[in-house]
Amino acid sequence: MAGNFLPAAKLTASGRPVLDSGEVECSLLSTVDLHSEDLLAFPLLKSGLLILTTHRLLWLSSDSNTPTAVYIPLSTIQHIFSTKKSIKSMFHSPRVRFQVSTTPEGHVSEKGLKSLVITLILRGKTDIDSFLGKFWDAWRGRAWETSGSATESGPGSGSREGSESLALKVPVVGVSGILRKEQEMWESTDKSLQDAFQDLNALMSKAKEMVVLAERMRLKLLSGSNNQTSETNDDDMGTKEEMQDWLLSVGIASPVTKESAGALYHQQLSRQLADFVKKPLERAGGMINLIDIYCLFNRARGTELISPDDLRQACSLWEKFDTPVMLRKFDSGVMVIQNKTHSDDEVFSRIRSLVLKPDALRTGISASDAAMTLGVAPAMAKEYLLAAEGKGFLCRDVSSDGFRFYINLFPEISPDDRYFVKDHGIYSMWISAVSFRLAFFTDYKEVGKSIFWTMTVDFMENKLPSGCQIYSEAYKIPELFFFL
Amino acid sequence: MQTLGEFKLPHFFNYPPYFTLQPVRDTREKQIQLWKELILDYCRTQKVFVIGLDEDFQLFSNPTIERSLSHEAREAFLSALVSEGRAEWLDKGHRKCLILWHRIQDWADLILHFVKENGLEDSVMTVEEIRSGVESRGTGKV
Numbered sequence: 001m002a003g004n005f006l007p008a009a010k011l012t013a014s015g016r017p018v019l020d021s022g023e024v025e026c027s028l029l030s031t032v033d034l035h036s037e038d039l040l041a042f043p044l045l046k047s048g049l050l051i052l053t054t055h056r057l058l059w060l061s062s063d064s065n066t067p068t069a070v071y072i073p074l075s076t077i078q079h080i081f082s083t084k085k086s087i088k089s090m091f092h093s094p095r096v097r098f099q100v101s102t103t104p105e106g107h108v109s110e111k112g113l114k115s116l117v118i119t120l121i122l123r124g125k126t127d128i129d130s131f132l133g134k135f136w137d138a139w140r141g142r143a144w145e146t147s148g149s150a151t152e153s154g155p156g157s158g159s160r161e162g163s164e165s166l167a168l169k170v171p172v173v174g175v176s177g178i179l180r181k182e183q184e185m186w187e188s189t190d191k192s193l194q195d196a197f198q199d200l201n202a203l204m205s206k207a208k209e210m211v212v213l214a215e216r217m218r219l220k221l222l223s224g225s226n227n228q229t230s231e232t233n234d235d236d237m238g239t240k241e242e243m244q245d246w247l248l249s250v251g252i253a254s255p256v257t258k259e260s261a262g263a264l265y266h267q268q269l270s271r272q273l274a275d276f277v278k279k280p281l282e283r284a285g286g287m288i289n290l291i292d293i294y295c296l297f298n299r300a301r302g303t304e305l306i307s308p309d310d311l312r313q314a315c316s317l318w319e320k321f322d323t324p325v326m327l328r329k330f331d332s333g334v335m336v337i338q339n340k341t342h343s344d345d346e347v348f349s350r351i352r353s354l355v356l357k358p359d360a361l362r363t364g365i366s367a368s369d370a371a372m373t374l375g376v377a378p379a380m381a382k383e384y385l386l387a388a389e390g391k392g393f394l395c396r397d398v399s400s401d402g403f404r405f406y407i408n409l410f411p412e413i414s415p416d417d418r419y420f421v422k423d424h425g426i427y428s429m430w431i432s433a434v435s436f437r438l439a440f441f442t443d444y445k446e447v448g449k450s451i452f453w454t455m456t457v458d459f460m461e462n463k464l465p466s467g468c469q470i471y472s473e474a475y476k477i478p479e480l481f482f483f484l
Numbered sequence: 485m486q487t488l489g490e491f492k493l494p495h496f497f498n499y500p501p502y503f504t505l506q507p508v509r510d511t512r513e514k515q516i517q518l519w520k521e522l523i524l525d526y527c528r529t530q531k532v533f534v535i536g537l538d539e540d541f542q543l544f545s546n547p548t549i550e551r552s553l554s555h556e557a558r559e560a561f562l563s564a565l566v567s568e569g570r571a572e573w574l575d576k577g578h579r580k581c582l583i584l585w586h587r588i589q590d591w592a593d594l595i596l597h598f599v600k601e602n603g604l605e606d607s608v609m610t611v612e613e614i615r616s617g618v619e620s621r622g623t624g625k626v
Contacts, residue, residue, distance in 0.1 A: 392510060392511060395506060397503075397551075398504045399500070399504070399551055406501050409499055413494075415517060418522070419494055427495070431495050
């Protein structure tokens with residue numbers, strides 16, 4: 001319904017708006033009505049979330065059953081009316097009115113011939129002056145023009161760029177020309193860096209340039225390492241990986257801050273966190289420590305850091321709305337983030353098959369062994385092992401060799417006859433694994449009628465049938481035999 | 485199968501977790517049960533009466549797998565025996581434990597039976613005589 005007049009905005013899986021490149025959030029307000037007094041057909045959008053960015057004004061409905069999201073490009077706004085302070089305005093909720101250009105049918109559009117006045121009614125607890133200030137700044141900033149165009153004017157900008165580069169190339173010819181061009185580029189980069197670091201506000205606007213620079217450096221490194229010989233390859237590979245990690249950590253261009261979201265801070269943070277956490281979760285094998293996420297998230301945010309408490313609150317808010325991730329606390333107190341679809345039983349069955357291997361039957365498994373097989377961090381693997389122990393699948397063995405886990409044999413031992421071993425059970429499997437030894441005879445000695453053997457004993461794989469007997473006396477040469 | 489003296493050891497004596505006191509309740513209960521029976525049987529066949537917690541008791545360690553029971557574990561298993569009435573602490577500090585592989589009542593019955601069998605009622609005997617006197621030899625008792 002609103003789609004007739006206002007274009008629909010794209011949302012992520014967690015309900016956050018998908019921002020265009022270069023678009024940064026400036027302000028968030030809750031319980032905002034959006035309507036137009038001029039056009040009766042214009043739908044009344046009630047009690048939604050209003051998000052002001054550098055490029056658009058977005059309105060999201062809070063109703064989770066029928067999620068709607070629409071936006072008004074700031075480029076279509078012709079004029080923002082100043083608020084009239086009157087006695088009437090003291091009793092009503094504050095209103096913000098602005099004029100947009102529309103087509104004759106009423107679609108909001110940049111080049112429309114008609115115009116329409118839209119009113120925002122701010123019903124929530126808001127500071128109207130600060131919002132208005134930001135609105136003005138964003139509108140006057142005209143960020144959509146400098147960021148090289150929205151999708152509509154794509155081909156137009158392409159030709160513009162082409163003619164620009166042509167204009168630069170003409171006077172620069174020859175080797176000296178190339179050198180001069182390099183020099184100019186370095187100078188402009190240098191100046192850009194200087195400007196950026198002089199003023200923090202300027203840094204914020206230059207941040208996009210910095211990211212582009214970093215991208216260029218990475219590409220240079222990539223192409224550079226392909227050409228060079230193998231001696232320097234290790235170095236380059238190291239820096240290349242560094243760059244990649246670096247870029248992952250500057251993945252968020254628009255951090256949700258207390259300033260821009262006010263009372264909604266934790267909610268929006270919570271959603272942003274849910275989006276962010278997907279990639280590291282995959283890399284970590286489905287389960288990641290809360291402390292690790294704290295470090296990764298703050299690195300990505302760069303300047304507007306969050307406190308551990310904020311993180312905890314953001315995670316606990318996930319229960320309130322539909323996210324694919326959840327917070328989990330183990331008995332030992334360790335807190336992790338994992339996918340909702342994650343199943344403990346699947347991990348337990350993997351642990352079980354690991355612990356029934358002949359090596360593991362003989363010497364058990366440690367947390368690092370499990371970590372390698374399961375593909376998770378050792379701390380996480382230990383939590384899994386302890387959980388499996390709690391369920392009765394494993395037993396612990398604490399010794400000077402360390403902390404190891406074995407398959408739990410206690411249920412297999414008969415309480416009535418401690419010597420009884422059932423055929424084909426786990427107990428008999430374990431017995432075979434630990435009992436078979438390969439004995440190497442290295443020497444023998446005859447003393448009277450007896451023969452004394454010198455031998456070394458070693459473990460071997462459990463591939464032999466049971467029921468072997470001790471071979472005695474008859475052998476006089478170094479020989480292999482099996483004994484139980 | 486391995487033996488300790490003449491006592492035949494079960495297979496699970498070589499299972500390392502058997503020598504670590506298990507934290508999980510169900511597992512621990514099973515473990516305690518197995519240790520209680522093992523201690524009683526071993527003491528009965530090897531005629532051991534007193535176990536000192538600080539001494540090296542052969543049953544409590546397995547050199548083949550390089551494991552032995554911690555002090556805490558030994559106390560836990562012996563206390564379980566005491567609660568069941570099959571053992572008694574000889575001192576308050578729980579250093580020495582008397583193992584009753586026959587219950588005291590059973591011992592009493594045994595002695596009585598022995599005395600009756602040999603017509604020694606109404607006579608006075610020293611403990612030593614009962615233990616190793618002519619009549620006791622060959623009866624397989626103490």
